[in-house]
Amino acid sequence: xxxxxxxxxxxxxxxxxxxxxxxxxxxxxxxxxxxxxxxxxxxxxxxxxxxxxxxxxxxxxxxxxxxxxxxxxxxxxxxxxxxxxxxxxxxxxxxxxxxxxxxxxxxxxxxxxxxxxxxxxxxxxxxxxxxxxxxxxxxxxxxxxxxxxxxxxxxxxxxxxxxxxxxxxxxxxxxxxxxxxxxxxxxxxxxxxxxxxxxxxxxxxxxxxxxxxxxxxxxxxxxxxxxxxxxxxxxxxxxxxxxxxxxxxxxxxxxxxxxxxxx
Amino acid sequence: xxxxxxxxxxxxxxxxxxxxxxxxxxxxxxxxxxxxxxxxxxxxxxxxxxxxxxxxxxxxxxxxxxxxxxxxxxxxxxxxxxxxxxxxxxxxxxxxxxxxxxxxxxxxxxxxxxxxxxxxxxxxxxxxxxxxxxxxxxxxxxxxxxxxxxxxxxxxxxxxxxxxxxxxxxxxxxxxxxxxxxxxxxxxxxxxxxxxxxxxxxxxxxxxxxxxxxxxxxxxxxxxxxxxxxxxxxxxxxxxxxxxxxxxxxxxxxxxxxxxxxxxxxxxxxxxxxxxxxxxxxxxxxxxxxxxxxxxxxxxxxxxxxxxxxxxxxxxxxxxxxxxxxxxxxxxxxxxxxxxx
Ligand SMILES: Nc1ncnc2c1ncn2[C@@H]1O[C@H](COP(=O)(O)OP(=O)(O)O)[C@@H](O)[C@H]1O
Ligand SMILES: [Mg+2]
Numbered sequence: 001x002x003x004x005x006x007x008x009x010x011x012x013x014x015x016x017x018x019x020x021x022x023x024x025x026x027x028x029x030x031x032x033x034x035x036x037x038x039x040x041x042x043x044x045x046x047x048x049x050x051x052x053x054x055x056x057x058x059x060x061x062x063x064x065x066x067x068x069x070x071x072x073x074x075x076x077x078x079x080x081x082x083x084x085x086x087x088x089x090x091x092x093x094x095x096x097x098x099x100x101x102x103x104x105x106x107x108x109x110x111x112x113x114x115x116x117x118x119x120x121x122x123x124x125x126x127x128x129x130x131x132x133x134x135x136x137x138x139x140x141x142x143x144x145x146x147x148x149x150x151x152x153x154x155x156x157x158x159x160x161x162x163x164x165x166x167x168x169x170x171x172x173x174x175x176x177x178x179x180x181x182x183x184x185x186x187x188x189x190x191x192x193x194x195x196x197x198x199x200x201x202x203x204x205x206x207x208x209x210x211x212x213x214x215x216x217x218x219x220x221x222x223x224x225x226x227x228x229x230x231x232x233x234x235x236x237x238x239x240x241x242x243x244x245x246x247x248x249x250x251x252x253x254x255x256x257x258x259x260x261x262x263x
Numbered sequence: 264x265x266x267x268x269x270x271x272x273x274x275x276x277x278x279x280x281x282x283x284x285x286x287x288x289x290x291x292x293x294x295x296x297x298x299x300x301x302x303x304x305x306x307x308x309x310x311x312x313x314x315x316x317x318x319x320x321x322x323x324x325x326x327x328x329x330x331x332x333x334x335x336x337x338x339x340x341x342x343x344x345x346x347x348x349x350x351x352x353x354x355x356x357x358x359x360x361x362x363x364x365x366x367x368x369x370x371x372x373x374x375x376x377x378x379x380x381x382x383x384x385x386x387x388x389x390x391x392x393x394x395x396x397x398x399x400x401x402x403x404x405x406x407x408x409x410x411x412x413x414x415x416x417x418x419x420x421x422x423x424x425x426x427x428x429x430x431x432x433x434x435x436x437x438x439x440x441x442x443x444x445x446x447x448x449x450x451x452x453x454x455x456x457x458x459x460x461x462x463x464x465x466x467x468x469x470x471x472x473x474x475x476x477x478x479x480x481x482x483x484x485x486x487x488x489x490x491x492x493x494x495x496x497x498x499x500x501x502x503x504x505x506x507x508x509x510x511x512x513x514x515x516x517x518x519x520x521x522x523x524x525x526x527x528x529x530x531x532x533x534x535x536x537x538x539x540x541x542x543x544x545x546x547x548x549x550x551x552x553x554x555x556x557x558x559x560x561x562x563x564x565x566x567x568x569x570x571x572x573x574x575x576x577x578x579x580x581x582x583x584x585x586x587x588x589x590x591x592x593x594x595x596x597x598x599x600x601x602x603x604x
Contacts, residue, residue: 002387003388003390005387006383006384006388007384007388009384010373010376010381010384013375013376013380014373014375014376017375017376087369090331090336090366090369091366091369091370091371093334093336093355093359094334094336094359094362094364094371095359095371096356096357096360096388097356256338
């Protein structure tokens with residue numbers, strides 16, 4: 001375990017080198033929050049609630065999902081893909097480390113960078129400037145439990161996408177498609193509460209909603225019970241396990257069948 | 264007991280025959296037109312603990328592919344490998360614990376971080392205890408004087424400095440075997456010499472088995488008593504370096520810069536001067552590959568290098584000379600021609 005934490009530390013230190021990147025992401029994320037505020041303000045107009053959600057709920061929900069989106073943005077799939085295509089993966093595979101854990105702990109370091117430099121300021125703005133309010137109770141605790149699971153889920157999906165580079169040389173198409181699918185089907189773009197009943201039912205069986213919708217609604221939806229919380233976490237954990245296993249199988253299959261570039 | 268055993272090992276790659284142009288690219292999507300590349304083709308050898316073995320061959324000979332199979336990164340198409348009692352591809356992680364690997368064009372160091380951070384990371388990765396770590400770092404410092412580089416970021420190092428760090432880093436956990444794939448590629452002579460010295464010392468202090476691939480004969484001459492020559496996936500020679508030593512030196516090339524340089528006319532002038540001294544039937548060639556520089560290639564046993572040099576200097580308006588490094592291609596050609604039979 002210490003070995004992987006040491007990797008996380010190096011990734012974190014490397015991340016701190018790219019100050020400009022973080023400053024720009026921070027600014028664009030803050031701008032996005034401002035846009036969200038005015039966008040949803042105008043959508044609500046004079047109405048108190050839409051689809052059972054108040055303006056405050058939607059605004060907090062959207063800010064939380066967008067901040068989580070930036071938080072989980074570690075460019076992991078691009079890193080994995082570049083390592084595979086350039087052959088840099090050879091050096092990694094000469095180490096006594098598990099590839100999946102190595103990639104995940106690396107990405108985890110990046111997530112810490114994001115949290116420190118982007119997410120925390122965004123939350124400060126949310127509650128400090130816009131005076132948004134959330135119900136405080138068990139939901140905060142469960143939100144804190146649900147966030148790491150969501151993170152793991154998002155990273156494992158990225159890992160699987162990155163591994164496709166063993167078979168195809170262009171990640172662009174597949175990564176953009178994933179990005180859009182995840183964003184829309186997870187509640188990252190519009191709250192899932194605004195989707196038709198049938199859609200919501202289908203989505204609840206997919207892993208995507210567990211990334212953004214689960215933590216955001218745990219935090220903002222006061223109508224959820226303790227039983228709801230635990231079952232939502234259960235679904236997240238189940239998806240994490242399933243995808244971890246799938247990605248391991250995928251990796252061992254790919255590395256066997258496919259050759260490694262560069263000599 | 265051999266530490267590495269390789270038996271009838273082969274690696275074949277299926278490579279898609281690509282077509283030209285847009286239409287070709289579209290065709291490739293559905294193409295099943297594969298060509299088989301036999302990167303390594305039925306090779307066998309054994310390596311004893313503590314040996315430094317030079318694994319040499321021209322570009323594309325199959326050296327890196329062999330190393331990748333021995334390190335468990337690639338799965339052999341056929342044949343057997345045992346490294347340290349493990350089957351590398353099946354026990355990649357276990358095997359890796361006792362091994363250090365350098366691929367010359369890549370680095371295991373963290374590009375954006377100070378050098379020392381990479382050493383600290385490797386300490387954790389290989390679970391090196393503090394005492395061993397301090398001891399090893401002290402030794403590296405004595406051998407290669409690296410301390411000054413520790414606070415620098417890896418990206419700010421020169422290629423040679425980076426390679427010194429990379430090589431010492433691969434010895435940090437005191438591995439039983441170290442694979443060095445082209446560790447001197449792209450380096451100038453003086454740093455090459457330092458790196459050879461370092462490798463020799465590291466081998467001596469811990470009796471580490473070292474497999475060194477290169478296409479620079481100089482590396483092998485300086486370090487190895489045994490060499491394995493590979494070409495097009497086949498082993499051409501495996502044995503004592505002394506027997507092939509004579510072949511290395513057989514052909515030498517002298518590069519001279521003649522002023523004024525008048526193209527063909529100057530080349531003829533050089534050729535003529537040499538004919539005057541050595542006669543028509545001697546085995547030498549005079550060519551120009553680069554404006555102003557003329558390459559004279561000759562057999563050393565017929566025309567001693569220093570003699571040719573002195574003679575040319577005394578008779579021609581030579582501004583500058585270089586002695587070209589020994590070319591492996593010539594040696595391999597001669598082995599094919601039966602020079603070792
Ligand atoms: N991943 C790969 N796919 C297809 N062909 C490869 C691959 N890797 C190596 N080769 C081919 O195998 C041969 C040997 O390559 P390599 O072992 O890298 O040579 P060396 O290291 O001796 O220069 C070359 O012809 C190379 O083109
Ligand atoms: Mg090579």
